[in-house]
Amino acid sequence: MQHKYICIFLTGLLTCNSASDWKVPTTFIYGHDDWMNYQGAQQARKDMKVPCEIIRVPQGGHFVFIDNPAGFHSAIFYACRKFLSGDAEEGLSLPDGLISA
Template structure:
């Protein structure tokens, strides 16, 4: 089984499952990007925003490979405080799901900070995979007919990644595909609603865990898209 979260990991995970399907029994993608292109009708907002001076600056920074990680590295000793403010806001007062405990928040802040402040690696390929706005330069939707392993997509109800891209891909896939949406969860659904996410994962793996998978019902609270 394989699971993806970061955009660059999605493409590597898909590429591996496509080239070596004999090593992947079931592909699980969590909040994946890479299905929508700039040419899609729903991307008109990014075209309009890019026409503004703010949009032009941000687009230039993106095309110059200027990433948020560079900001954190450049802040030096002030970096942890900025990350702490973000994690406290995102997974605290403004969280749509579970609120982290003080200890959990501290551990998450340390993890996120050290991940961002580490030497640049995967982030350097982002501009080549995505255009500004997280629109794929080569949408995976176009390769959907070539997918070779059963796939489950998991999205939080409030994920900013559009689950409708997965719905469109499913129309062209020749292998089993299901889309599960988890309530009280955004892009970080595994943190926002861990119990709901775990239920979705177990359901996705039912053919490997249950003696009677065909009669397993979708756990309460989850929805199939």
């Protein structure tokens, strides 16, 4: 199986060589104490031509879905509602406790 987009994770830095080619709104979700550095996603966002959001979930590490399931679900539901509503740029407020990076 061949993948069009390849993301490489090195020393906590996300490098997406083809982020500028992505055609769908993208939400990166990181635990607040994740060992991966969310600044890699910030760098990828600079090259993207589609809406991109980076959300940090409190009380979560790399396995944020285990560490803080309620916060993770809140981030997922927020991202899905934003995309499905067609209001990718504005409208919905980030749920309490989540941090936009």
